[in-house]
Each structure stands twice: as structure tokens, then as C-alpha cells.
Amino acid sequence: EPEVTQTPSHQVTQMGQEVILRCVPISNHLYFYWYRQILGQKVEFLVSFYNNEISEKSEIFDDQFSVERPDGSNFTLKIRSTKLEDSAMYFCASREGTGQETQYFGPGTRLLVL
């Protein structure tokens, strides 16, 4: 069964550094998402991406964040100048298309900012 994959599974970085989290959505899906989950808290929407552009972003997704689909398979989240409070699990999700609402989540990347 096709699934969303994410790399790395864990990432430790120093405060102020840049990190890139990578996702490979399910191959025929057209909508891509990033979510964040701070330890013990709810899953929070960050951004959605369709047709090579951001379709919606939350108030969390400020200028520190950017997303990119550099090729036909990868979908990346870049966090510039990381802060301690960026430590969280970051989940990528993808959805097939209009009328197909189900989002399939990847296993997540655990980011720890020291």
C-alpha cells in the first residue's frame, strides 16, 4: 500500500541553524501539507501546497518557514534560524485531489533544537 515517507526520522540542531525536512507524498496525490505537533499537544496545521504554490498557511507559518517541491517527488519544509520552541514532531500529509478529502500522514520527523 502506498504511503507517505519522511526523512530524517530525527533531527537535532543548534539554535539559529537552518533545517530542511523532507517528505515524499503518495505518488498520484496533488495536495500536500505540513503539520506540527509539540510534545503532548494537538496536531497543528502549518501549510498546504497545491499546483506548486501555497494554498493556505496558518499564523504559525511565518517568514521563518518555507516549503518547496523541488522535483516531482519531494516536498520539503525549511525552517530558518531555528528556535528552541521549534522543537516538535513535524508531519507531512498528502491528499489525492478534489473531492478526495482523506489526508494520509507520514511517520513524522522529530526535531530537537538545542
Add this chain to the structure above:
Amino acid sequence: GENVEQHPSTLSVQEGDSAVIKCTYSDSASNYFPWYKQELGKGPQLIIDIRSNVGEKKDQRIAVTLNKTAKHFSLHITETQPEDSAVYFCAASKMDNDMRFGAGTRLTVKP
């Protein structure tokens, strides 16, 4: 924007008992309501979903009910088993829009 409230935050049941988790949403235009199960260290996995034109949906031991008038929906798990222990999240979205999640319910099924 959409706001989803979920209760209870923790739920402990004996194996074989039923578990019910409830959610309310604020945006009457929301029309898709999935439930996700998250096991430790893993991403959320869809277990059941319901669309706004349906009042109830069942899949083996799992059922979801939706009351659009009251803007609430519930997850029912019958004959609970220890492997049902996990965190369960409800969510709500509008067509082609993005999901908003509830805060989660940590379900513990005691053998």
C-alpha cells in the same frame, strides 16, 4: 476559522467495555470529519471518517455519528481491546480546505 473541541482528554476503560469520544466544531460549512489514531512515535492514521451528508457510519467495532445541527460528532469503539490504546484525534474540514484537529484523547484499555 474552524475551532474543534475534543473531550475527554483522557479515557480509561476495561477491556471489553465501550469508549466514546466527543468533538464539537464551530464552522457550519465544515463537511468532512475524520478520526485519526496515533500510536506512540508514529504519525496519525485514519481510522474512520464521515461526510456531512451522512449521520452515522460503522466499520466493525468503530462507529462515528454526526449531528450537523448541534455541530458535534462522536467516535464509538465497542468491545475495546488493549491494542486500541492510543491517542485519538478528531478533525474537521471544508471541501478542499485544510483540517483542524481537536486536542486529542488518550485512551487506555486495561486488560
